Amino acid sequence: MNIVLVQVKISLDEISPLPKEFPNLLFLHLSENSCRNLGKEHWERVEVLFGGHLTRNELKMATNLKWIHAPNDDLSNLCLDEIEQRGTVLLTYSENPNAKETAEFVSACLFSFAKQLFRWKDATKFPGLLWDAKWINSMWNLKGKTMLQIGLSTTGLAIAAMGKSLGMKVVGVHSKKSFHPSCKKTLTFKELHSVLPAADVVSLALPKQQQFHRFFGKNELQLMKDDSILIVVESNRAVDEEALYEAGQKKLRGIVIDAYRETPISAHSPLFTLPSLIVTPDVARLPSDKKSPLFLEFKHNLRHYLQGSFMDMRTLFNPATIAEISRQSLI
Structure with a gap:
């Protein structure tokens, strides 16, 4: 038997x-x-x-x-x-049964950086300067912004649907071209560089596979638009940490990494010195209260x-x- x-x-x-x-x-x-x-x-x-x-x-x-x-x-x-x-x-x-929860997490991250919530928290340390804060004129309306969703697994599609519901122009990037109702268009990984400069938000939801290790590196980060947002869920190994540190110092509006439990970011990583960075411990999929x-x-x-x-x-x-x-x- x-x-x-x-x-x-x-x-x-x-x-x-x-x-x-x-x-x-x-x-x-x-x-x-x-x-x-x-x-x-x-x-x-x-x-x-x-x-x-x-x-x-x-x-x-x-x-x-x-x-x-x-x-x-x-x-x-x-x-x-x-x-x-x-x-x-x-x-x-x-596939991920908690794709909706992950999309909600990404949505919370988008609003936090679009409305500069973390900057306002810092501004309250100096009440006398609050009304003259430079961030007053840097608030975003997400409607009309371009969102690049890299990876169209169950999770990626849920994030794309969320972006569309906010009025964003969603472009999907996957291993092959296909039709997805939440995406204005879909491109292949080989075409990624052609659309990165136009994206206000780049969201990565890639499988935890060796082929995607450091998939998003120095070249991709340099092509990103200034003052854009980068959100990484499902696999933090997809991003080159050293290149991200360089780009995160001035170029990016905000960075979120939901670090995978089995590949945590080192406690001594210089990434933690970036004021625009949020690292969470594999919580994007939570709460997981369904069978x-x-x-x-x-x-x-x-x-x-x-x-x-x-x-x-x-x-x-x-x-x-x-x-x-x-x-x-x-x-």
């Missing part, structure tokens, strides 16, 4: 009915740390991995692995290059996987793998 290895924390009520619905599979629920002690004889029987951690050595032992469902779009702890080389392992993931659809998405995909209807699996990361699976099944 082949194994479904479950690394994700799920309740007993969720996992208990699985053997009845899927009697030909053995569900093994282990923590990520416990998986490290899993022997070769068990890895050889693993057909499905429900989790986000897989090393090269584990993949090498998992000779029967056919499908991985990651709990989120952070695939950096999966040996993606080796998975791609094997060519027969399907990879799906669950996550993670387990339901996994069950949906598991049913289609067992039926062989791979194209009906949600959030398929590597659809090209289906062709290789089909080819090998004919051999």
Whole structure:
């Protein structure tokens, strides 16, 4: 009997009915740390991995692995290059169930910088100069401003919809051009430099994947409009910290980084000396008070996987793998 290895924390009520619905599979629920002690004889029987951690050595032992469902779009702890080389392992993931909360967080950041709320807080230290403060003439009306939304995942689309609702002109940037009702137009990553100089607000919501490490660097920051706003959620690794420090000293109106818990900004980083910077500890998605659809998405995909209807699996990361699976099944 082949194994479904479950690394994700799920309740007993969720996992208990699985053997009845899927009697030909053995569900093994282990923590990520416990998986490290899993022997070769068990890895050889693993057909499905429900989790986000897989090393090269584990993949090498998992000779029967056919499908991985990651709990989120952070695939950096999966040996993606080796998975791609094997060519027969399907990879799906669950999208952010708290995209609306993240969009609300971005909205709060926009209003705070547009209306100079943090500057006014500083101005109150000198009451006699309050009425002559230079920020009186620098207030923004967000309506009509151009917002560049880089990354159109579930979170990115929610942020784009929020921007449109405020009357902003939203331009989406993603891996490929597509239609999104909240975006005035969408461009590819290769076209990013052509639109950066026109953006009043740049919002990054990129996956936590190695390919986006320092995606937004010195060249991109130099192309940003003076007095513009930069907001980074989901992955602070997408921005080059050294280049951001240089740009943040004079160029940018405001910077918000919702730092990912597993890659915090160093306490000694010079970024913390920037008066226009706000760093938050992975709170954009909060409060998370609703039941996550993670387990339901996994069950949906598991049913289609067992039926062989791979194209009906949600959030398929590597659809090209289906062709290789089909080819090998004919051999």
